[in-house]
Amino acid sequence: DGGITQSPKYLFRKEGQNVTLSCEQNLNHDAMYWYRQDPGQGLRLIYYSQIVNDFQKGDIAEGYSVSREKKESFPLTVTSAQKNPTAFYLCASSIQQAETQYFGPGTRLLVL
Amino acid sequence: RKEVEQDPGPFNVPEGATVAFNCTYSNSASQSFFWYRQDCRKEPKLLMSVYSSGNEDGRFTAQLNRASQYISLLIRDSKLSDSATYLCVVNEAGKSTFGDGTTLTVKP
Numbered sequence: 696d697g698g699i700t701q702s703p704k705y706l707f708r709k710e711g712q713n714v715t716l717s718c719e720q721n722l723n724h725d726a727m728y729w730y731r732q733d734p735g736q737g738l739r740l741i742y743y744s745q746i747v748n749d750f751q752k753g754d755i756a757e758g759y760s761v762s763r764e765k766k767e768s769f770p771l772t773v774t775s776a777q778k779n780p781t782a783f784y785l786c787a788s789s790i791q792q793a794e795t796q797y798f799g800p801g802t803r804l805l806v807l
Numbered sequence: 808r809k810e811v812e813q814d815p816g817p818f819n820v821p822e823g824a825t826v827a828f829n830c831t832y833s834n835s836a837s838q839s840f841f842w843y844r845q846d847c848r849k850e851p852k853l854l855m856s857v858y859s860s861g862n863e864d865g866r867f868t869a870q871l872n873r874a875s876q877y878i879s880l881l882i883r884d885s886k887l888s889d890s891a892t893y894l895c896v897v898n899e900a901g902k903s904t905f906g907d908g909t910t911l912t913v914k915p
Contacts, residue, residue, distance in 0.1 A: 730905075737894065737907035738851070745901075785850055792901040795841065798850035 698722065699799035701786050706804045708773065708780060716771045716802045718786035727769040728787040728796065731755060738785065744769055745792050773804060781806050808833060811897050813906035820913055824885045828909045830895030831877045840878045841896040842869055845908065851894055854880075885913045 699720040708714045720727065726745050730738040740753030744763040758777025763769050769788075773780045783803050787796040813830045820826050832840075840857035855862060857869040857878045868881040878895055892908040 728903075735907075738905040740903070783848075793839065793898040793903060795853055795856065796896075796903065798852070801850050 699786060699788055699797060701784075701799035701802050703802060704800070706802055707807050708804060709807050711775045713772055713774050714804070716773070716784055716786075716804070718769045718771065718799055719767055720769075720786075720788045720799075721767060722788055722797065723766070724788035724790050724797075725766070726789045726792045726794070727763065728789075729753075729759070729761065729769070729771045730785045730787065732783040732785060732801075741771065741784075743792070780804055809907075810834060811895060811904045811906040813893075813895055813909045815907060815909060817910040817912055820885055820911070822885055822887060822913055822915055824913075825881065825883045826885060826911060827879055827881045828893055828895075828911075829877050829879050830897075830906050831875075832897045832904075833876070834897070834899050835873075835876060837876075837897045837899040839898040840869075840871055841898075842878075842880050843894040843896060843905075845892045845894055847891075854893070882911075885911075887913050887915065889913050 702717045728743045729741040739755050741759050742761040744750035760772045785801045786799045789796045811832050842854040843851040844854045845851040857871050861870040866883045870879045890913045892910045894908045895906040897904050
């Protein structure tokens with residue numbers, strides 16, 4: 696089955712710790728995205744990538760980093776610089792940028 | 808002013824009712840539009856694209872009004888399973904902007 700997978704489903708972060716969220720897709724999509732969703736709010740774009748080895752900051756990139764070494768993978772690192780990381784993190788992909796986006800099941804990050 | 812605005816609701820309607828949501832956008836250069844559905848604690852899923860000519864998929868009808876810069880979603884004969892949050896998405900120059908969503912609760 697083609698689709699987008701995210702792991703883990705739940706992630707706990709200690710103070711001062713960096714954590715990495717995984718996102719993999721086998722849809723052969725060029726574009727991939729990371730969003731953050733806080734309770735009762737919409738999605739805010741963290742980073743996006745139009746093609747392998749290239750990525751751009753979104754609206755709330757501070758405290759986050761990404762890499763795009765393979766077409767299928769777009770991991771997101773939440774660094775210790777992100778002071779309020781508790782949120783629902785969603786990864787998405789599309790054939791090309793601004794086309795229909797398909798979402799993974801999300802990762803809930805909680806701070807201990 | 809937000810780039811994309813939706814009435815957050817909640818909209819509470821009885822089964823069988825017809826309900827409509829609007830989504831306004833500020834950028835007149837916006838090129839493509841979508842409605843997504845998001846269930847509680849789940850990822851958004853594409854409901855339908857919105858075309859200039861309007862489009863219908865079963866009980867759902869989406870329309871675009873470029874002159875007034877809004878898109879709409881009409882749900883006829885509401886089902887209990889339609890209860891969810893509906894997000895509109897507006898694309899312009901490769902950037903997608905999501906609305907905060909409108910929550911619908913359909914009651915027996």
